Amino acid sequence: MNIDINFIGILIGAIMASSVPLILAASGELITERSGVLNLGVEGMMIIGAISGFALMVITDNLFFAIIGSMLSGLLLSFIFGFLTQSLITNHVATGLALTIFGIGLSAMIGKDFVGIPGKEFPLLLVNLKERIPFFGPIFFGHSVIFYFAFLLPFVTNYFLKKTKIGLIVRAVGDSPISASNQGINVLLVRYCCILYGGAMCGLAGAYLSLIYTPQWIENMTAGRGWIALALVVFATWSPIKVLIGAIVFGGITILQLHMQAMGIRIPVQFLSALPYIMTIVVLVIISRDSRKIKLNTPTSLGQMFYKEK
Amino acid sequence: MNTKLKVSKISKIYPGCIANDNVSLNFESGKIYALLGENGAGKSTLVKILSGVINSDHGQIFLNDKLLELNSPKDAKDNNIGMVFQHFNLFETLSVLENLSIDSEKKNEELRVLVNEILRKYNFKIDLDVPILNLSAGQKQKVEIIRCLLRNPKVLIMDEPTSVLTEQETEDLFLSLKKFSNEGILIIYITHKLKEVLSLCDEVAVMRKGKVVSVSRTRDEELSSLANKMIGESLIKIKKKNNNTLSSEEILKVSNLNFISDDPYEINLIDINFTLRKGECLGIAGISGNGQNELFQILSGEIISNDSSIRFRNKEISKLNPKERREFLMAFSPEDRISQAAIPSLKIYENVALNNFKTSNFFEKGFLNEKKIKNHSKKILSNFSVNTDNVNLKSQFLSGGNLQKLILGRELITSPELLICFNPTWGLDVGAINYIHQTLMQINEQGKSIILISTDNDELLQLSDRISVINQGKLSKIINAEDVNPEKLGLLMGGGVIDKN
Numbered sequence A: 001m002n003i004d005i006n007f008i009g010i011l012i013g014a015i016m017a018s019s020v021p022l023i024l025a026a027s028g029e030l031i032t033e034r035s036g037v038l039n040l041g042v043e044g045m046m047i048i049g050a051i052s053g054f055a056l057m058v059i060t061d062n063l064f065f066a067i068i069g070s071m072l073s074g075l076l077l078s079f080i081f082g083f084l085t086q087s088l089i090t091n092h093v094a095t096g097l098a099l100t101i102f103g104i105g106l107s108a109m110i111g112k113d114f115v116g117i118p119g120k121e122f123p124l125l126l127v128n129l130k131e132r133i134p135f136f137g138p139i140f141f142g143h144s145v146i147f148y149f150a151f152l153l154p155f156v157t158n159y160f161l162k163k164t165k166i167g168l169i170v171r172a173v174g175d176s177p178i179s180a181s182n183q184g185i186n187v188l189l190v191r192y193c194c195i196l197y198g199g200a201m202c203g204l205a206g207a208y209l210s211l212i213y214t215p216q217w218i219e220n221m222t223a224g225r226g227w228i229a230l231a232l233v234v235f236a237t238w239s240p241i242k243v244l245i246g247a248i249v250f251g252g253i254t255i256l257q258l259h260m261q262a263m264g265i266r267i268p269v270q271f272l273s274a275l276p277y278i279m280t281i282v283v284l285v286i287i288s289r290d291s292r293k294i295k296l297n298t299p300t301s302l303g304q305m306f307y308k309e310k
Numbered sequence B: 001m002n003t004k005l006k007v008s009k010i011s012k013i014y015p016g017c018i019a020n021d022n023v024s025l026n027f028e029s030g031k032i033y034a035l036l037g038e039n040g041a042g043k044s045t046l047v048k049i050l051s052g053v054i055n056s057d058h059g060q061i062f063l064n065d066k067l068l069e070l071n072s073p074k075d076a077k078d079n080n081i082g083m084v085f086q087h088f089n090l091f092e093t094l095s096v097l098e099n100l101s102i103d104s105e106k107k108n109e110e111l112r113v114l115v116n117e118i119l120r121k122y123n124f125k126i127d128l129d130v131p132i133l134n135l136s137a138g139q140k141q142k143v144e145i146i147r148c149l150l151r152n153p154k155v156l157i158m159d160e161p162t163s164v165l166t167e168q169e170t171e172d173l174f175l176s177l178k179k180f181s182n183e184g185i186l187i188i189y190i191t192h193k194l195k196e197v198l199s200l201c202d203e204v205a206v207m208r209k210g211k212v213v214s215v216s217r218t219r220d221e222e223l224s225s226l227a228n229k230m231i232g233e234s235l236i237k238i239k240k241k242n243n244n245t246l247s248s249e250e251i252l253k254v255s256n257l258n259f260i261s262d263d264p265y266e267i268n269l270i271d272i273n274f275t276l277r278k279g280e281c282l283g284i285a286g287i288s289g290n291g292q293n294e295l296f297q298i299l300s301g302e303i304i305s306n307d308s309s310i311r312f313r314n315k316e317i318s319k320l321n322p323k324e325r326r327e328f329l330m331a332f333s334p335e336d337r338i339s340q341a342a343i344p345s346l347k348i349y350e351n352v353a354l355n356n357f358k359t360s361n362f363f364e365k366g367f368l369n370e371k372k373i374k375n376h377s378k379k380i381l382s383n384f385s386v387n388t389d390n391v392n393l394k395s396q397f398l399s400g401g402n403l404q405k406l407i408l409g410r411e412l413i414t415s416p417e418l419l420i421c422f423n424p425t426w427g428l429d430v431g432a433i434n435y436i437h438q439t440l441m442q443i444n445e446q447g448k449s450i451i452l453i454s455t456d457n458d459e460l461l462q463l464s465d466r467i468s469v470i471n472q473g474k475l476s477k478i479i480n481a482e483d484v485n486p487e488k489l490g491l492l493m494g495g496g497v498i499d500k501n
Helices: A005-034 A042-060 A063-087 A092-114 A127-132 A136-140 A145-163 A165-175 A177-182 A187-213 A225-235 A240-263 A269-287 A291-297 B043-050 B073-078 B096-102 B108-122 B137-149 B167-182 B194-200 B223-231 B292-300 B322-327 B337-341 B348-353 B370-383 B400-412 B430-445 B457-463 B486-493
Strands: B004-014 B017-028 B032-036 B058-063 B081-084 B155-159 B186-191 B203-208 B211-217 B250-259 B269-277 B281-285 B310-312 B330-333 B418-422 B449-453 B466-471
Touching (some): A005 A145, A005 A187, A005 A225, A042 A063, A063 A187, A127 A136, A165 A177, A165 A187, A165 B096, A187 A225, A240 A269, B017 B043, B017 B058, B017 B186, B043 B081, B096 B108, B137 B167, B167 B186, B186 B194, B203 B223, B223 B430, B250 B292, B250 B449, B269 B292, B281 B457, B281 B486, B337 B400
Parallel strands (some): B032 B186, B081 B155
Antiparallel strands (some): B203 B211, B250 B269
């Protein structure tokens, strides 16, 4: 069989593009969780990011405002979560679930008037190189700026956590907020910042979906990607690089199984649809077997409420 | 330079409890001060105020005649007050150097040089690049001390530092503290252990119920005088118990008990044989980790051994679970009060209800009979002098001594024929230990039997009628308590054999 090398390049490029929202949301959530906060509202923040980005694009006709606006909306939603869980000391899990339900409902309400409006073309970088270089061209070129940002992000996150003082403080807070507080660290401030950053990244992930990946608004268009991002963080044992690997595996198998379905391979469709979920977990479990490393990367205080003695 | 720390009229009131009541104290560098008191006397509250973790309601603190505003731990640090808490303030998953660098403005490499200097000077041996969770308790404490030393402290406060240390580590710590004191650091040493006060400290302030009741030089004090000040009543000398109730009737017979564990960290039990008579206390001594845990679990039914080897009042019970054994009037008090004996987040009466017997009727058609359980709990609280009568209190708010009284009370209120307890007074203060020892003796005097598994030799010699030593999962020959002294016991615990002559 003659395999078109260019086709494989395009396939890999498509796989990478489909993993972008997962990488963004999971990297944001990873920082939040590393500070000891479990925000289950990822899906809600993503979908709010998607609708606000799309709505702003339609209203202002400016993609830059749309992107910034989507990040701000994710941030705003995460602020609600932060205020409830950190200042009013509510339960992380319940609050996060409520946030997701709220986000999905609110986005559907805002989105009523935007259904069916076509999106705007998003500027892609280095398109000419994409066509000129075989195989590598479609993989590395002709993507949006957010694509490149997403693939850089896990490495930056890793460097931030391991090599910078602020990263160290984030890890310390996630390890033991009480010790951190006794060391004079403002635990609430650190956790708020991490929550807001996570919210902004989820908003951006949503905007990527509605502005670039499938440029239009469809109700519930995140379709569970927020939950996958959450699962990625846990199964990648809070390591940014493993999150990247997990996201690519998930994106890859999603796209491949679609092709397999299209080719009419005689495997039940339900099994193929389930494959990305199973394989991502299997792969991440296999690459995260070192129990000593898991212990070192897991934020010990994850999901615990913290309040200061007076 | 001389450092003077003055605590003036400090008060701290919590709802329902005055933790510090008008506390005034003076400290001066060059000496080691002990702050002595039972659990709950207010020592920890005072040091939390001194280290800025909590605010006092009234009162002032002066360092070299300068009034200090300690609103946060940072304020205390900035004023060169260093503090090593009983529960370490370390980040388990971060490396030693990372832990130290959080608190420091210096670059990592500079810091490494400084820390290495300190390690050399005080002869500490710690690898700076391993995560804290790989260190022993003594090493963790050294990391805390280094963290304080990096800030050139004028005052160093140690809160119950030896509770987690081995004997050797304690000796090392005392040497270091004496060195620090000679270098001009003012040391305040918080403890409830009398011997430590006498061997380490120059002056001692005793706290009781939130008040300072005495300040004196340790050389003018002795164990009994300090103990009396701390407890507030003369220690009732425990009388040797009266052995009249000891009968020859056999209550428990363990024969050829073997236990081979799948877990490499557990100890295998090899050929355990003993009999226990009615009214007798059998002590099982040994260095911890020689099979005590496994033995307790097998006797209580947490582990079911495959050999049919335990007979209680002539009935075979080795296949019964703990609840069934309790129905037969056995009672158990495990070593770990917080995770094995009680559930800290449950209320007192709920913890009591967990021990339900067929006869106690705590449950009616699957529902809790709250009134009945609460009345039963109140009876336990008053009969066993737990210092609260609020059965709705969460168990985690009880001090160790009171929790242990509650647990023993829960077990004993049904008048069991046999009590098996494991380190019943571990980590408790003198008053609570005294109370529990007396309770155990009373049980014996009522003709009930006890198996006392303990690592505290004084306790064993005081309470037991006969003693056996467990070593590497094997029991030594059982000896009459009159024939044993601490030296002999020590020899047996190390695996030696006592020569008949």
